[in-house]
Amino acid sequence: MKKQKFFMISSEILPEAIMKTAKAKEILAKGEAETVNEAAELAGISRSAFYKYKDGIFPLYRDSHNKIVTISLDLEHKSGVLSKVLNSVAAEGGNILTINQGLPLQGLANVTLSIETTEMNVTTEDLLNTLGDISGLKNLKVIGQSSQI
Structure with a gap:
């Protein structure tokens, strides 16, 4: 990606x-x-x-911590891809609040994650870049951000 x-x-x-x-x-x-x-x-x-x-185009939130970031991912329908995503978020200190996964269609499954960033040890941009390196992840985009949680 x-x-x-x-x-x-x-x-x-x-x-x-x-x-x-x-x-x-x-x-x-x-x-x-x-x-x-x-x-x-x-x-x-x-x-x-x-x-x-x-x-x-997204609004800039000066403080990337104490936020909830919602991302949409298109994952290949292969064993372990979602697990790699979840482990990567956890490794960076992100707290996954919700996971919504659709059924795979044409070899891809859409997953939406809401991640609390309070304890993250990297920026949201760095987390997105880390996720983008995962084999089997075909598309990634931020679909929402909240202010203070």
């Missing part, structure tokens, strides 16, 4: 479409809109632009 690289960038230099995507995601998270179409309209962006950028 290709490692993702993350940067901290001032919002002042980001293109308008990316900033409006972030605004639409915030609108959805706050429940100010019920649909992506409605949130995109409120933020002043097209739905297609929202979908283009939505998986690449």
Whole structure:
């Protein structure tokens, strides 16, 4: 799996479409809109632009500890792959709060993990990179973060 690289960038230099995507995601998270179409309209962006950028922009939480990070993983349907993921999270001090695993379809199973980061000894980005190195992991993305737990 290709490692993702993350940067901290001032919002002042980001293109308008990316900033409006972030605004639409915030609108959805706050429940100010019920649909992506409605949130995109409120933020002043097209739905297609929202979908283009939505998986690449996240709010920056200054303190990565005392958070719950929810990640989605696509794992090959092979014995031991999920176990490697769970052991890697535990080795870095992450506390797994929930595990949801779908049935394997076409050789891949989707797994969603919610991880408490309070006791982690690495950053969330480092944890994601560690997980990305696991053989059998085909896709990984952060789908949510909470503030204080």
